[in-house]
Amino acid sequence: MTDLSDQLVRLIRDELQLAKVDLADSARHAGLGIGMFGAAGILALFGLGGLIATAMIALALVAPWWLAALIISLAVLVVAGILALIGRGQALKAPPPAGQLIASMKADVDAVKEGRHHDDKPSK
Template structure:
């Protein structure tokens, strides 16, 4: 007949299982950290390229806005003194800048901090799987 496991043998097996689970959990955490680092690096590269392009677009737009402002002041100077035309155009530009600044501040306030979302979702799924297996 088969041998009954002794209490010492059962504890040894539980100890081995705990050791294996700890090693597997450590490896899982290292893998998730590598995934998070890779994801953040990729997002950082895309953000850098996008930021550079937006900066270039802003510089070109700034030059265009200066030309448009000069054109508007020249057009207004046909009906008003030059100083009044330039003052009106300057006032309009400051109002537009104030509105854009307020809109930008609102967008920044609602912005979510950059996080490695895929890695976080994966870790959550791993934790749920571990919980399910622990309750079986």
């Protein structure tokens, strides 16, 4: 029985260490996703202002100024949308660590119970 309780304590400690590693990995993916969302927002903000002004000046030579602004605005928004989708993909890669931890701990407890049942059977 003492060995069983020692094994259970060691198993729980190992599971907690694994949970820490999983949380760190999840946080890294979430951070990358959030960072990319932020980059998309910044690029959209500054890109809209700078490129629309520059494009309006350049394209106003061959097209009306409103058409030049529309073309450049749409292009910048497409780039921002692509970055947002990439960031969303990174954020979704962060798995929910609690569900994995619970499933793993249940499997470990079941394995310990199964081992205890085998120990309780008399040997022939």
